[in-house]
């Protein structure tokens with residue numbers, strides 16, 4: 375690993391990144407291509423990664439997690455994304471459920487569910503989007519009505535990462551009348567309950583390791599104690615999760631939770647790095663045109679690598695000196 379890569383990292387951050395890189399390359403990468411080709415859920419790989427503590431990264435140690443900081447978490451995600459982008463998607467969605475429960479759940483909810491999530495025994499999912507409502511969360515139609523002290527949820531959720539494999543999930547549903555303020559509430563739902571049905575796993579263009587499912591909630595009973603926060607306050611929690619500025623009450627033992635966009639960006643960084651490494655390995659031995667100089671193909675690879683861009687613009691990148 376280059377010293378420039380570590381220049382602004384603490385010893386602990388370097389250690390986390392190195393152990394994530396090792397695990398990702400040894401356990402996740404070797405099976406990635408075949409898994410992606412056949413849309414196979416990485417059951418065994420997830421088990422190994424969970425044993426090493428990477429499924430409860432933002433969960434405090436007191437609840438069975440690793441208690442990493444958000445920076446350490448992002449560094450680790452980047453390494454897993456470099457091995458398999460879909461695998462990193464599973465991990466970030468799952469780890470985020472622990473973060474949200476930590477930020478918004480009661481002490482009883484945290485004690486009950488966090489150890490399950492952090493150990494990877496229960497894979498986490500978020501049931502927010504619906505077939506007719508993605509970014510327009512206010513248009514959601516899933517309802518939660520009160521019945522004998524429980525809530526009963528009905529509706530269809532769409533594009534749910536981990537939804538078909540989940541053991542723990544959050545669902546957003548309307549408890550108020552259409553048009554009313556504070557209409558939506560957030561619930562912990564049990565994907566193993568009879569009213570939770572994975573109708574299909576979507577056939578996506580990529581990220582096949584990460585299963586994205588359509589979920590039918592059909593008279594799904596949720597005990598009142600699994601309401602998260604106050605009734606009618608779920609929308610703000612979800613926006614907090616999705617937004618850049620969310621600081622979620624601190625995920626790990628140390629402060630610094632943050633929103634989903636940061637995590638998705640880290641995944642993209644990992645993918646970009648893997649692309650660059652692979653293109654560079656492939657193209658470096660080639661020589662085009664003038665003797666001894668790498669040609670256009672290496673420059674194309676280099677242009678994906680931000681450290682190389684200034685040299686490229688000045689016409690000085692030879693694909694060797696800068697892109698080591």
Ligand SMILES: Cc1cc2nc3c(=O)[nH]c(=O)nc-3n(C[C@H](O)[C@H](O)[C@H](O)COP(=O)(O)OP(=O)(O)OC[C@H]3O[C@@H](n4cnc5c(N)ncnc54)[C@H](O)[C@@H]3O)c2cc1C
Nearest residue numbers: 467499500501502503507508509510532533534535536586
């Ligand atoms: C691989 C994958 C995994 C996912 N995982 C989950 C998950 O785990 N849980 C979950 O709940 N959801 C999940 N989603 C759904 C995701 O959150 C939605 O796709 C997202 O919210 C966007 O919604 P949409 O696709 O309906 O797009 P739309 O809401 O239709 O938006 C399409 C485009 O139109 C723009 N737009 C929308 N409204 C307006 C407007 N009024 N004015 C101008 N422009 C507008 C948007 O910015 C966007 O560029 C997943 C989606 C994918 C593809």
